[in-house]
Amino acid sequence: MPSNSSDTRPKASWGLKLAALGTLLFLHVPIAIIFLYTLTPDETTYTFPLPGFTLKWFAVAWGREDLWRSLKLSLQVASIATVAALILGTLAAAAVYRSKFFGREAISFLLVLPIALPGIVTGIALRTAIGGMSIPFSFWTIVIGHATFCVVVVYNNVLARFRRTSASMIEASMDLGANSFQTFRHVVLPNIATALLAGGMLAFALSFDEVIVTTFTAGQQTTLPIWIFSQLTRPRDRPVTNVVATFVVLITFIPIFLAQRLSTSSSDTEGGTK
Amino acid sequence: MTNNSSTTAVRFNKVSRYFGEVKAVDQVDLDIQDGEFFSMLGPSGSGKTTCLRMIAGFDRPTAGSIHLYGQDVSNLPPYERNVNTVFQDYALFPHMNVGENIAYGLMVKKVSKEERAKRVDEMLELVQLAGYAGRKPSQLSGGQRQRVALARALINHPKVLLLDEPLGALDLKLRQQMQVELKAIQKRVGITFIFVTHDQEEAITMSDRIAVFSQGGIEQVGSPLEIYEKPASAFVAGFVGTSNLISGEVARRLAGSENTFSLRPEKIHLGATLEASPKDVISVDGVVRDVIYLGLYTRYLVEIEGGIDLVVVEQNLKTTSMDVLSAKGRKVKLSWHRDHINPLGG
Numbered sequence: 331m332p333s334n335s336s337d338t339r340p341k342a343s344w345g346l347k348l349a350a351l352g353t354l355l356f357l358h359v360p361i362a363i364i365f366l367y368t369l370t371p372d373e374t375t376y377t378f379p380l381p382g383f384t385l386k387w388f389a390v391a392w393g394r395e396d397l398w399r400s401l402k403l404s405l406q407v408a409s410i411a412t413v414a415a416l417i418l419g420t421l422a423a424a425a426v427y428r429s430k431f432f433g434r435e436a437i438s439f440l441l442v443l444p445i446a447l448p449g450i451v452t453g454i455a456l457r458t459a460i461g462g463m464s465i466p467f468s469f470w471t472i473v474i475g476h477a478t479f480c481v482v483v484v485y486n487n488v489l490a491r492f493r494r495t496s497a498s499m500i501e502a503s504m505d506l507g508a509n510s511f512q513t514f515r516h517v518v519l520p521n522i523a524t525a526l527l528a529g530g531m532l533a534f535a536l537s538f539d540e541v542i543v544t545t546f547t548a549g550q551q552t553t554l555p556i557w558i559f560s561q562l563t564r565p566r567d568r569p570v571t572n573v574v575a576t577f578v579v580l581i582t583f584i585p586i587f588l589a590q591r592l593s594t595s596s597s598d599t600e601g602g603t604k
Numbered sequence: 605m606t607n608n609s610s611t612t613a614v615r616f617n618k619v620s621r622y623f624g625e626v627k628a629v630d631q632v633d634l635d636i637q638d639g640e641f642f643s644m645l646g647p648s649g650s651g652k653t654t655c656l657r658m659i660a661g662f663d664r665p666t667a668g669s670i671h672l673y674g675q676d677v678s679n680l681p682p683y684e685r686n687v688n689t690v691f692q693d694y695a696l697f698p699h700m701n702v703g704e705n706i707a708y709g710l711m712v713k714k715v716s717k718e719e720r721a722k723r724v725d726e727m728l729e730l731v732q733l734a735g736y737a738g739r740k741p742s743q744l745s746g747g748q749r750q751r752v753a754l755a756r757a758l759i760n761h762p763k764v765l766l767l768d769e770p771l772g773a774l775d776l777k778l779r780q781q782m783q784v785e786l787k788a789i790q791k792r793v794g795i796t797f798i799f800v801t802h803d804q805e806e807a808i809t810m811s812d813r814i815a816v817f818s819q820g821g822i823e824q825v826g827s828p829l830e831i832y833e834k835p836a837s838a839f840v841a842g843f844v845g846t847s848n849l850i851s852g853e854v855a856r857r858l859a860g861s862e863n864t865f866s867l868r869p870e871k872i873h874l875g876a877t878l879e880a881s882p883k884d885v886i887s888v889d890g891v892v893r894d895v896i897y898l899g900l901y902t903r904y905l906v907e908i909e910g911g912i913d914l915v916v917v918e919q920n921l922k923t924t925s926m927d928v929l930s931a932k933g934r935k936v937k938l939s940w941h942r943d944h945i946n947p948l949g950g
Contacts, residue, residue, distance in 0.1 A: 503697075506708050508708075
């Protein structure tokens with residue numbers, strides 16, 4: 331909701347505007363370079379200006395069987411990890427919000443910890459644990475690895491929403507004759523729906539581009555980020571990698587954009603009821 | 605005072621609720637009659653809200669039992685009790701419009717759409733919000749949300765309606781208007797209302813009977829008149845209105861017994877011009893220590909023989925602020941009718 335209140339604010343100084351522009355350029359010029367070099371006919375080096383113009387790398391990328399396999403695997407892992415995170419994260423948030431039990435704060439802290447821990451620590455820990463239990467590394471071990479940090483994202487989003495929701499609303503629903511299931515369906519779920527959607531999309535995006543934990547928990551599988559990573563050692567395929575990176579940017583842009591729209595619009599309506 | 609004094613709507617049978625070491629409600633016995641406007645009055649932490657929550661089913665007694673129209677409901681969940689609640693913060697569902705909020709109770713009971721729409725219209729009519737069905741709660745004022753909460757609770761035709769300080773968030777004018785309206789709605793629907801409040805004036809204005817709570821127990825149950833004129837304890841005398849509490853040697857001299865008695869400030873006359881036979885009048889000499897001019901009336905603090913301060917309230921019928929303020933330091937005679945002495949038990 332862009333407001334007209336910006337008219338009344340003092341104008342930003344030139345220095346501030348330049349700094350803002352510089353920051354944006356710093357963040358986005360590298361991505362623009364990736365876009366640009368999908369079009370180069372020169373396979374190994376980045377020369378500017380481009381020595382020519384070609385779309386052949388898109389065709390090459392389209393024809394790569396290993397690329398399609400990695401993309402499919404990444405989408406599957408991200409989907410399943412997200413679904414698991416939505417269920418577990420919501421349940422954990424509900425438990426921490428609704429009941430008071432011994433060690434509640436500790437559990438809350440332990441739930442959030444995986445996102446703060448360096449991925450390499452999580453990765454080593456999971457590899458040791460999974461190896462120690464003699465579980466073969468597979469598709470499912472990747473999902474488990476990704477779920478550890480996806481749960482946190484959903485948990486944080488849903489818990490924040492619960493804390494902004496009046497507790498007497500649930501009592502009111504029960505008071506009016508709704509049992510626990512009806513209360514969840516008609517009152518709790520609509521109230522946390524946007525938090526679930528935003529958390530879910532963020533979790534999906536996190537899982538989709540995860541490299542470190544994946545390298546420790548995968549067997550022979552190659553997810554898309556790992557495929558891209560492995561391409562670095564093959565300079566001749568560089569433009570193909572750029573094509574893939576461009577698609578990944580476009581694909582992740584959509585959920586992030588929607589998640590942001592959702593969380594701002596829902597906070598608007600909540601502010602209105604206060 | 606009640607339409608049907610033979611039926612007991614709610615019965616508390618030695619009900620206790622402990623939170624760890626804290627006795628929020630301790631051994632409460634109480635009968636609330638069918639069709640009554642009943643108030644639970646007390647300071648915060650006195651146990652009145654816990655009692656209300658146990659009737660609704662949000663809380664369970666630690667010991668004792670609660671009966672609704674003869675049925676023991678102590679361990680029934682809220683959705684199996686024919687009781688509805690108006691919450692202090694209204695607890696309207698923000699994602700539903702006014703009509704959907706009011707229809708919620710019927711919706712979860714799978715009442716048909718046509719029936720729902722018809723009854724929502726009736727309810728909107730009752731709370732004077734006809735035409736508001738499509739609005740969102742966020743588009744309503746505090747008073748309007750209050751009415752929606754009331755309509756939502758009444759649409760199920762509960763046997764008992766619980767109101768948890770529902771007027772607390774409204775400003776004074778609106779609160780007084782809602783007091784009158786609530787009372788009128790209660791008369792129309794004929795449902796037992798149980799009203800929790802810490803505002804003694806509110807309780808006195810609306811109730812058929814009042815229970816005064818203190819520290820997890822009930823100090824007194826009675827009509828507003830009884831509670832005000834014949835408070836049973838020093839706590840009630842002090843919490844409902846203001847009272848002079850007199851005990852010991854002074855009490856013996858004035859009332860003939862050392863037991864504590866209470867005396868309302870407005871019953872005391874400044875001067876000895878009381879129209880009663882002299883044997884019914886008690887008089888005492890004193891000195892005005894302080895005068896507080898309050899427009900409608902003036903509050904005097906008078907020290908009487910024996911070193912006790914009495915609060916005296918006189919309406920400003922003929923006097924002006926100049927007159928009353930000059931009374932400070934003056935010697936006066938106080939007198940009151942013997943009947944207005946209220947001996948306190950214990």
